[in-house]
Amino acid sequence: MLCPRGFGASSIRIFEAMCLGRAPVIIGDAWTRPPGADWERFSVRVAEDQVAEIPERLAALREQAPAMGALAAETFRALYAPEVFLDRLVTFLTERHAGAPATVTGLLARAVAAAGTREFRTLAHQIVRHRP
Numbered sequence: 069m070l071c072p073r074g075f076g077a078s079s080i081r082i083f084e085a086m087c088l089g090r091a092p093v094i095i096g097d098a099w100t101r102p103p104g105a106d107w108e109r110f111s112v113r114v115a116e117d118q119v120a121e122i123p124e125r126l127a128a129l130r131e132q133a134p135a136m137g138a139l140a141a142e143t144f145r146a147l148y149a150p151e152v153f154l155d156r157l158v159t160f161l162t163e164r165h166a167g168a169p170a171t172v173t174g175l176l177a178r179a180v181a182a183a184g185t186r187e188f189r190t191l192a193h194q195i196v197r198h199r200p
Contacts, residue, residue, distance in 0.1 A: 070122070071095060086110075086144035091136035093126065095119060103160060104147050110139040 069085035073096035085092040093112045101107045112129065114122055129136070147156055 069093060073099065073116075082111075083144060083148050086140040086148065089137045089141035091129075091133060091140050093122065095122075102148075104156070105143045110136045110143060 069081070069088070069090040069092055071079050071081040071085055071092045071094050073079055074081070077096055077098035077100065079096075082092045082094055091110055091112060093114060095114045095116060097116050099113070107113075112125060114125070126133075146152070
C-alpha cells in the first residue's frame with residue numbers, strides 16, 4: 069500500500085496499511101523508522117525521487133507480498149495497536165531517558181524533539197481546533 073509522507077516526514081498511512089495486513093510502501097526521504105520493529109522485513113522504502121521505480125520494485129516482490137503483509141499486521145498488533153501503543157511508548161521513553169530529569173519542561177522538550185517540531189505543532193493545532 070502506497071504511503072507517501074504527510075505534513076511531516078511520516079504518515080499515519082503506514083500504520084493503517086500495517087493494520088490492514090498490507091506491506092507499507094513508504095515514500096519519503098526523511099522518514100525515520102520507529103524503534104522495535106524489523107521494518108526491512110515487511111515494508112518497502114522508496115526515495116521521493118524514485119517514485120517512478122515503484123511498479124518494477126513491487127513486481128519483484130509480488131511473491132513475498134502476502135508474507136510481508138502478515139508480518140506487518142503482526143507487528144502492528146504487537147507494537148502500535150491502540151491497546152498497546154501507550155504502554156510501549158512509555159516503556160521506550162523511560163528506557164531511553166533513564167536518569168534524565170523528569171520535570172514537566174524536560175519531558176515536554178524531549179517529546180517535541182522525539183516527534184519533531186512540525187508534527188508537534190500540527191498535533192497542538194488539532195487539539196485546539198477540536199476542543200469542545
